[in-house]
Structure formats: structure tokens, C-alpha cells
Amino acid sequence: MLSEKSEIIAQLKKDMLLLQGCRPPSAATVSVNLGAVNAAFPNAVFPTGTIHEFQSNAIESTAATGGFIAGLLSTLMQQGGVCVWISTARTLFPPALKNFGIEPDQVLFVDLQRKKEVLWTMEEALKCEGISAVIGELNDIDFTTSRRLQLAVEKSRVTGFIIRQHPRDNNAIAAAARWKISPLPSQLSNGMPGIGAPRWAVTLTKVRNGQPGTWQLEWLDGRFNTITTEVVLQPLIAERKIG
Amino acid sequence: MRKRFVAIWFRHLITDWFIIRQPALKNQPFVIAAPDHGRMLITAVSAAAQAQGLETGMALADARAMVPGLQVFDDQPELAQKLLLGLGKWTIRYTPSAAVDLPDGLLLDVTGCAHLWGGELPYLQEIIARLNAFGYGVGAAMADSIGAAWAIARYGKTGAVVGSEEQTAVILSLPPAALRLEMQVLSLLQKLGLHQVSSFAAMPRSALRRRFGPALLNRLDQALGREEEMILPIEVIPPYQERLPCLEPILTATGIEIALQRLLETLCKRLQQEGKGFRTALLKAYRVDGKVEEVSIGTNRASHNEVHLFRLFEDKLRSIEPALGIELFVLEATKADDVAAAQETLWTSGCRMDSISFAELVDRLTNKIGANAIRRYLPEQHYWPERSFKAAACLQEKTTTAWRNEKPRPMQLLPVPEPIEVSAPIPDYPPMLFRYQGKLHRIKKADGPERIEREWWLDEGLHRDYYAVEDEAGQRYWLFRSGHYDEDNYRWFIHGFFA
Numbered sequence: 001m002l003s004e005k006s007e008i009i010a011q012l013k014k015d016m017l018l019l020q021g022c023r024p025p026s027a028a029t030v031s032v033n034l035g036a037v038n039a040a041f042p043n044a045v046f047p048t049g050t051i052h053e054f055q056s057n058a059i060e061s062t063a064a065t066g067g068f069i070a071g072l073l074s075t076l077m078q079q080g081g082v083c084v085w086i087s088t089a090r091t092l093f094p095p096a097l098k099n100f101g102i103e104p105d106q107v108l109f110v111d112l113q114r115k116k117e118v119l120w121t122m123e124e125a126l127k128c129e130g131i132s133a134v135i136g137e138l139n140d141i142d143f144t145t146s147r148r149l150q151l152a153v154e155k156s157r158v159t160g161f162i163i164r165q166h167p168r169d170n171n172a173i174a175a176a177a178r179w180k181i182s183p184l185p186s187q188l189s190n191g192m193p194g195i196g197a198p199r200w201a202v203t204l205t206k207v208r209n210g211q212p213g214t215w216q217l218e219w220l221d222g223r224f225n226t227i228t229t230e231v232v233l234q235p236l237i238a239e240r241k242i243g
Numbered sequence: 244m245r246k247r248f249v250a251i252w253f254r255h256l257i258t259d260w261f262i263i264r265q266p267a268l269k270n271q272p273f274v275i276a277a278p279d280h281g282r283m284l285i286t287a288v289s290a291a292a293q294a295q296g297l298e299t300g301m302a303l304a305d306a307r308a309m310v311p312g313l314q315v316f317d318d319q320p321e322l323a324q325k326l327l328l329g330l331g332k333w334t335i336r337y338t339p340s341a342a343v344d345l346p347d348g349l350l351l352d353v354t355g356c357a358h359l360w361g362g363e364l365p366y367l368q369e370i371i372a373r374l375n376a377f378g379y380g381v382g383a384a385m386a387d388s389i390g391a392a393w394a395i396a397r398y399g400k401t402g403a404v405v406g407s408e409e410q411t412a413v414i415l416s417l418p419p420a421a422l423r424l425e426m427q428v429l430s431l432l433q434k435l436g437l438h439q440v441s442s443f444a445a446m447p448r449s450a451l452r453r454r455f456g457p458a459l460l461n462r463l464d465q466a467l468g469r470e471e472e473m474i475l476p477i478e479v480i481p482p483y484q485e486r487l488p489c490l491e492p493i494l495t496a497t498g499i500e501i502a503l504q505r506l507l508e509t510l511c512k513r514l515q516q517e518g519k520g521f522r523t524a525l526l527k528a529y530r531v532d533g534k535v536e537e538v539s540i541g542t543n544r545a546s547h548n549e550v551h552l553f554r555l556f557e558d559k560l561r562s563i564e565p566a567l568g569i570e571l572f573v574l575e576a577t578k579a580d581d582v583a584a585a586q587e588t589l590w591t592s593g594c595r596m597d598s599i600s601f602a603e604l605v606d607r608l609t610n611k612i613g614a615n616a617i618r619r620y621l622p623e624q625h626y627w628p629e630r631s632f633k634a635a636a637c638l639q640e641k642t643t644t645a646w647r648n649e650k651p652r653p654m655q656l657l658p659v660p661e662p663i664e665v666s667a668p669i670p671d672y673p674p675m676l677f678r679y680q681g682k683l684h685r686i687k688k689a690d691g692p693e694r695i696e697r698e699w700w701l702d703e704g705l706h707r708d709y710y711a712v713e714d715e716a717g718q719r720y721w722l723f724r725s726g727h728y729d730e731d732n733y734r735w736f737i738h739g740f741f742a
Contacts (some may be wrong), residue, residue: 119317
């Protein structure tokens with residue numbers, strides 16, 4: 001009886017997602033393995049073909065965000081795919097992408113002067129079908145502009161990432177998810193000294209049709225590993241204190 | 244229609260060319276020499292050297308004895324042909340049919356061309372003046388036959404326009420060398436005291452043929468216009484250009500768009516048939532008031548896709564100011580390349596660097612924001628972080644070496660390393676804490692040092708000892724000490740941020 005109920009609820013949830021315009025994953029969708037984070041998304045699949053928003057307030061967290069996105073790109077850019085990285089003041093070091101399994105020569109960097117140009121370029125790139133991903137580094141973006149990007153993406157099914165550095169305003173934008181990536185102390189396996197694989201506190205503050213939450217991920221051996229043991233949760237505690 | 248020909252004779256083609264390139268040689272005697280049978284023979288003399296009695300065909304040693312301090316340059320084989328070809332192409336502005344006349348002349352078929360320059364005399368004078376302005380001393384003449392023009396240009400009055408009625412008289416007054424004869428025939432004529440064409444032109448033809456061979460009669464007939472002579476025109480590749488004259492001046496944006504579409508349609512069709520594509524295109528709009536409006540586009544790979552090219556132009560069409568109206572549109576492919584045959588992929592798994600759709604996106608970006616803003620990087624074999632990659636020249640360029648990732652490299656790299664305050668314990672140990680932008684970071688974990696030597700063949704300075712460090716919050720940094728610890732001039736810098 002109980003199992004039946006839960007089955008019905010699961011089915012209803014699926015139907016609701018369909019009614020809300022969330023397409024079920026097709027065979028062509030690239031599935032990004034984010035470990036435990038996947039459960040937060042509708043249908044438990046990382047949503048591709050939409051916009052993801054990342055916020056960072058310091059260059060350290062921009063670096064962590066860059067690493068996390070590079071990890072995502074390594075799956076999205078399989079088989080010689082290309083991506084476009086658009087920014088106004090880029091400090092990204094191209095050879096570092098190789099550590100995340102991306103050939104840096106498969107990335108087209110567009111370095112611009114003004115925010116307006118970044119938005120135009122993002123829209124043009126997002127309209128181009130077949131690109132694996134488009135990454136835009138911005139400060140602020142208003143809701144209307146983000147809708148334009150979202151509309152472009154809905155047609156072309158390109159995945160877009162907006163990195164908002166030092167956003168002045170925490171306004172909502174049209175995006176499937178809002179992420180916050182902050183670095184966590186790394187650990188080598190058997191207590192060896194030195195720095196281990198990059199580790200992050202991955203926070204999903206907003207997910208469309210999903211469940212927000214915080215996870216600890218580690219990039220090791222070319223994939224994301226979820227860290228469950230020895231929960232440190234430093235960023236969360238810090239946030240609570242502020243709140 | 245009566246044919247008209249112009250012969251241009253370059254008196255000192257090669258030496259004039261030397262003077263154009265090195266103006267210091269002007270008024271100086273110099274010669275061009277080439278080795279021949281174990282000695283140096285003069286192949287060309289400058290005007291100043293000729294005035295001192297030097298001529299082509301002399302031994303260089305004799306010339307040196309006659310003119311002390313004579314400058315000598317090496318002969319470049321085929322130089323004359325190259326120069327004449329270039330000049331011949333230039334003269335196509337005067338006539339569609341121009342020919343190279345080795346070793347030192349050009350022949351133009353100017354039938355029906357001269358009236359465009361206001362008559363035959365102004366036409367010829369214009370050509371002479373322009374060539375003189377370039378620095379070439381020329382003799383030129385216009386006559387009814389090639390032979391006559393050739394003869395008068397070299398042996399008659401320069402700049403002479405000879406009509407058909409006086410042509411025979413002029414030719415008869417010239418020396419026999421004007422008939423383009425061989426050396427043996429000329430010396431024979433000289434020996435017989437026949438110093439003018441008139442002295443043998445009236446002789447019986449059979450006698451002339453028996454004495455001097457058929458060539459003399461042939462040349463005489465050609466000069467007098469009795470025998471037709473053809474020239475072999477230089478072929479110039481027709482430019483990829485389309486013109487669209489408008490009956491009514493075009494004033495509206497829609498009109499301009501339609502004009503562009505028509506031009507693209509015809510030109511793209513032509514390029515497609517020849518397997519070519521636009522690399523750069525220029526649209527010129529000739530306005531009623533005499534001004535010319537121009538817009539140009541460029542592509543990253545040759546393309547003859549009308550829709551794509553039109554989209555590239557679309558943004559720029561706004562800058563065309565029609566004013567009182569545009570009466571003529573000219574579209575030109577200023578640079579056309581071979582189109583790489585596009586291979587249709589069976590499974591379109593997505594864009595690649597060499598896909599057409601991606602190239603079209605890059606074209607749109609390039610035309611809007613400029614090519615400098617768009618970069619693609621390839622690995623370079625340098626350990627020095629700033630030099631470990633280079634900008635790729637094009638989208639298709641392949642990597643020659645692999646990207647390295649055996650050493651830790653930061654996600655974010657500061658364009659210029661920033662100095663930091665550090666307290667580090669013992670030589671070659673990582674620092675315990677450092678202060679960056681007023682914030683203190685206590686280091687918990689560290690890796691290093693990784694020494695990167697300065698590439699002394701590229702620049703000078705101290706080496707760097709890099710440390711990857713992690714502070715208590717888990718933030719990872721890339722620090723380096725520039726120089727040895729035990730020297731006084733070492734400093735600490737922060738260079739990057741790890742993911």
C-alpha cells in the first residue's frame with residue numbers, strides 16, 4: 001500500500017514536470033555525472049540546453065567556479081566539441097583546462113571591452129546550434145536580458161553558463177539553476193602531506209523544479225566524486241552566522 | 244576598322260628599375276653584367292654610363308678601363324620579362340590588349356581606345372608622362388602597324404603619332420635596323436651602303452629575297468602595313484566583380500538590401516562554379532553626388548553561401564549613407580580562396596572547430612567586434628607560464644605539441660604577478676603565511692618548489708620557485724619566489740589561483 005502510494009506520487013511528480021514544460025531527457029542528452037548532486041535536478045538529470053548561473057564574490061571562488069565548469073565541460077565537450085568563453089577581464093589560464101580533460105585549443109576565447117558586447121556575443125553564440133557550451137563572465141545582468149539568452153537557448157539547445165563576478169545586485173535571472181562554488185580544503189588519500197585533488201562546496205541556491213542543497217565534490221581521475229565522510233560544512237556555518 | 248598600335252620602348256629598362264629602387268644611383272654610371280664564356284659581359288647600361296661611351300655587349304674589363312669607379316650589379320635572369328609583364332598589366336588601363344615585346348618593349352593594340360583620352364596625341368602623351376613619372380625613360384609611337392610603331396618608337400621622333408598617309412614616308416626615311424632584322428642582314432645592308440629603308444624598298448622583291456632572305460621582305464611588309472601581324476595579349480584574370488547599375492537612384496535601406504542580394508546571387512554562383520569562395524568582400528555604392536560609400540566584410544574560411552554573406556553585410560549596410568541616391572553598386576571579392584569541399588557528416592554530433600556553422604559564427608563575431616577580440620590558443624613548448632601557449636592563426640590550425648598537465652597549473656593566472664608579504668621559515672620551504680590585498684592567509688598545506696628557469700635567450704632576470712599552497716579556508720594559491728633565498732634581491736609574488 002505504502003509502496004503503491006509512493007509510486008503514484010512519483011508518477012504524479014513526473015507528470016507535473018511535463019506540464020511545467022520540463023522535457024524528459026532524450027537519448028541525445030549528454031548526461032553529466034555529478035554524483036549526489038544529480039538528485040537535486042528534475043528527473044535526476046543535469047539540465048543541459050539551458051542557462052546556469054554561477055555567482056562568485058572573490059577571485060578564489062571564481063577559480064573554483066572555473067574548475068567546476070571545466071569539469072562539466074569535459075563531459076559536454078566530448079568528441080571534439082567546441083565551446084566559447086566570453087569575458088571582459090579574463091584571467092583564466094588556458095593550459096589549466098587540460099587538468100579537467102579539456103583540450104584548451106577547442107575553446108574559443110572572446111575578450112571584449114564592454115558588457116553590451118559580451119551580451120550580444122553570448123546571444124549570437126547561444127543561437128549557434130551544435131556548440132557544446134557558451135560561458136560568459138559578467139558582473140550584472142538584468143532579468144529581461146537573461147530572458148533573451150534563455151529564449152535563444154530553448155531553440156538551439158546549447159548549454160550556457162553565466163559567471164557573475166562580484167554581482168552588485170542579487171537579482172533573479174532566467175536560469176535553470178543558480179550555483180555557488182567555494183573552495184574546500186583538499187585531502188590526499190592516506191593522510192599524506194601536500195595538496196590533493198580540488199575540492200569544492202557546491203551550493204545550489206535555486207533549481208527550477210528541483211531541490212536546492214549543498215554538497216561536497218572532488219575532481220579526481222577525470223570525474224566528480226561526492227565527499228560524504230568528515231563533513232566540514234564550513235561555508236554553511238559561515239553563512240548562518242551572517243544570516 | 245583601321246587598326247592602331249602603340250609601341251613603347253624602354254631605353255634603359257633594367258637600369259631604370261635599379262634607379263627607382265635605389266635613387267642614389269641616379270646620374271651615376273653603372274652597368275649590369277653577367278658571366279659569359281669566362282668573362283663578364285655587360286647586359287645593361289645606365290643612361291649616365293651610356294653617355295660615357297659604354298654599351299651592352301662590351302666586356303666588363305674594357306668598361307672598367309674606360310670609366311674608372313664604374314658600379315657593377317649582377318644580372319638577374321628573367322628580370323626584364325618580369326618587369327615588362329608587370330608594366331604590361333599596368334597598361335591594361337589604356338587598352339584591353341597589351342603584349343610584352345622582349346627584350347625591352349611593350350606593344351598595345353589601341354584600336355578604338357584613344358578617343359577616351361581625348362584623341363591620339365593626348366593619349367600617347369599621357370602614357371609617356373605616366374611612365375616617365377615612374378622613372379622609366381621611354382620612347383613611344385603610334386602607327387597603323389606593329390612594325391611601323393616599333394620602328395618609329397625606337398628610331399623616329401618619340402611621341403610621334405603617325406597617320407596612315409605619312410606612315411610609308413616615315414618608314415622609308417628610317418635606317419634598316421628599324422625593321423627588326425637580324426645582325427647578319429643588317430651588316431650586309433651596311434656593307435652594301437644601304438643606309439635607309441628607302442634605298443632598297445623600291446628594289447625588285449625577287450632580288451631582295453635572293454640577296455637577304457625572306458625575313459627582310461616579311462619585316463618590310465609588316466612595317467609598311469602590307470602584312471597583318473598579331474600580338475599575343477597578356478591575359479589578366481578577370482576580377483571577381485559584379486556591377487549593378489540602377490535606373491533610378493536608390494534611396495532606401497530595402498533597395499540597398501535587394502541590390503546586395505542580387506549581386507551576391509550572381510557572384511556566389513560564379514564563385515561556386517569555380518570552386519572558390521569569398522575571404523574578403525567589398526561593396527561599393529556610387530552615389531549621385533559622386534561620392535563612393537564602401538563596406539567590407541571578411542570571413543574565416545572561404546564561403547560562397549549567399550545567406551551567410553548577406554548576414555555579415557547586414558549589420559554594416561546601415562553605415563551606407565545614400566544621400567541623394569545610389570546609382571551603381573559594385574560588389575567585389577577582393578580576396579577569394581578555394582573552398583574546401585565540405586564533407587557531410589552522417590551523424591551530426593555537434594560543432595567542431597572546422598565545422599562550417601562554427602566558422603560562420605566566428606565570421607559574424609569577427610565582423611561585429613573585430614578579429615583581435617577572438618582568440619584560440621595552441622600549446623607552445625615553454626615552461627615559463629606566460630609563454631606556455633600562443634594564439635592560433637586560424638580555426639583550422641592543429642596543435643603541434645600536446646598540452647602539458649603533469650605539473651599543477653592554476654585556473655586563474657594574474658596577467659602580472661603581484662608582490663606579496665610572506666614569512667617563510669628555512670630556505671626552500673614554502674611560506675607559513677602571506678598577506679595579499681590586506682588579507683592574511685595562513686598556509687596549511689603546500690607543494691613545491693617547482694623551479695622554472697628564466698629563458699635567457701628570450702629575456703633576462705631571476706628564476707622562479709613556484710609553490711602551490713592552501714590556506715586554512717581551503718583556498719589554493721600559486722606563489723613564487725623570484726631569485727635565490729640566500730641572495731638579497733629575492734621577492735615573493737602571487738601568480739595564480741587554483742580551482
